[in-house]
Amino acid sequence: MTTAKKSYHHGDLKGTLEDAAVEIIRVEGVNGLSMRKLADKVGVSRSAPYHHFEDKQALLSAIAHKGFVLQAEAIDSAEAQGEPAFEAQVMQFVHAYVNWAVEHSEYYDLMFGSEVWQGSTPPEQFAQESRGYFRRYVDRVQRWQESGHISQQLSALRFAQVSWSSLHGISRLLIDGIYVDKKAQEAICSAAATIFFKV
Amino acid sequence: MTTAKKSYHHGDLKGTLEDAAVEIIRVEGVNGLSMRKLADKVGVSRSAPYHHFEDKQALLSAIAHKGFVLQAEAIDSAEAQGEPAFEAQVMQFVHAYVNWAVEHSEYYDLMFGSEVWQGSTPPEQFAQESRGYFRRYVDRVQRWQESGHISQQLSALRFAQVSWSSLHGISRLLIDGIYVDKKAQEAICSAAATIFFKV
DNA sequence: AGCACATCTTGACACTGTCAAAATTGCACC
DNA sequence: GGTGCAATTTTGACAGTGTCAAGATGTGCT
Known part of the structure; x- marks a missing residue:
């Protein structure tokens, strides 16, 4: 520890x-x-x-920060040991994201809780850092587009925004107990990958 | 009032x-x-x-309940006055959902806040009611599938789960101030409709 | 008028975040 | 080794919080 x-x-x-x-x-x-x-x-x-x-909020922000680091590590490592084929990559990514969120909801709740993002102690540096994480995802999408694996009809930014929203939404609904059927998690993730990436 | x-x-x-x-x-x-x-x-x-x-929580649950009613009304009325063509319907629906959520975040926060869904005072009736709302959405998807407007590759349930996750995720990210560019809201919604429903 | 009951208030308790002032401790230097 | 300084921790205190038990007050019915 x-x-x-x-x-x-x-x-x-x-x-x-x-x-x-x-x-x-x-x-x-x-x-x-x-x-x-x-x-x-x-x-x-x-x-x-x-x-x-300084604050209770500062403590929570610190934990959220750690969460971002941990999730990035988890996803990267899952990606590293998976198959290099596009379809497998995407599947791996989607499952890794949602899995981590659900299994580490202590962190995930704080990472995307409104308090941290609109708090009176504006965590400028914090927001900037996590924005970096999102930008990495946009880049990822762009590479997928350039390699012709996903449609270029939408800009990489838009596609990233919508697909990430979906990952976030799935995670939140599972964590908050709104999607109660835990066994459906795998199936939902696969369905998401299918829809977004025509896997 | x-x-x-x-x-x-x-x-x-x-x-x-x-x-x-x-x-x-x-x-x-x-x-x-x-x-x-x-x-x-x-x-x-x-x-x-x-x-x-009985509780502070009971108050919050009552507000959440009202929120479900209000949102359903808002969406239904938006749908009623829109064009009957499929593409327009879907666009209308997506925008109506996210718009309402963003403009009534006081309600939306409570409707899908974890407290209400996992609270020690299990609001069984409440959960059942809102599950009804989701089922209505599943039915809607099923009709769209049967009329051949969206793919039948996935079950209506799965498709509904993923697409609704996306709506929920978009709403949350906008409300929580993570998607800061408010002017992008329209574009994101349109992109979502494009991806999900090939509009 | 009087009764039963719904409704509201007062007092109290344990708990919360946070600050100012005081106490303690560890390390660097003489 | 002793001494002083600064980092660290504690104690006391204040305003707020959710909520309960007992009492007070008004309302409508007979």
Whole structure:
């Protein structure tokens, strides 16, 4: 769990707090996380966390940031070990995206929660970074278009926006318990790939 | 604003509370709504609302319920006055859905917020009702398939799940401020219709 | 008028985020 | 080794929150 540097009094309180917060969120949901409960769990006083995170929101933003990194890693690694054929690539990508989101909803909820994106503490750097992730997806689409695998009727940007919306929507509906049939997840992902990429 | 029956002490407190809550949410967001502030705004004591709503959650669920009704009305009416040609119908539907969601995010946030769907007070009747709305959409897709306008390669259920995910995803990303370019909304909706329905 | 009941208020409790001031600790330097 | 400084943590406090139990108040019916 993080680099545990045992430096000052506690030793990497910051990292410990992040990890503990993620665990609370996983078990009790975002609303189940309170700064005081978190401090208790870690064994420090209620306001110790405020020396490492300006805000509760800052803590959540930090976790969201970590989420972006983790998801990118997960998708890249899934892509790396899959078949190089276009159809397989696309399938892999779609499944990897939704799978990660559903299995790590503690992160995903925060990554795309409105609080982080419209918060009073405008996380400019944060928004810019995640915008980078989206741009990488647009580039990906563009490559697929140039190699003739998907239609060029729409601009890469538009196609990326719509197809990503779909991935996001599927993930959200599964996470929020609106699509209750968990066993349908695979089928839905495959259907999405079929529709978007004519796989 | 509701039927204002002026019956007992206040006169339709329940309806007044709902309306006031919606307004607070529109201005300050869901997290800006507190039962006490709401009671203040309406001019009653802090715990008066608890005689009309068991919970804060019950209030939110009631608003969400109203949202489902309102959105269905909006979409139906948009559909009714549009051209009867398939392409126009689909375009109309997509735009109507996303438009309503974006313009009434006070409702939309609650309709598909995880709290309502996984809350400790399982709103069984609520879930069943909204499932009805989804089924209506599946039926709509089925009709489109039978009339040969969209591919029958996928089952109506799967197609409905994926395409609705897309509508939901687009709406969410716009509402949450992740798609910042509001002027792109129209273009994104049109692109979605193009991809899904080969309009 | 009086009764039953719906409706509303007051007081209270445990919990929340967050700040200011005070206390503690670790490290660098003499 | 002792001393001072700065990083770190704690304690006390305040305003807000959801919600409940008991009491107060008004309404309509007989």
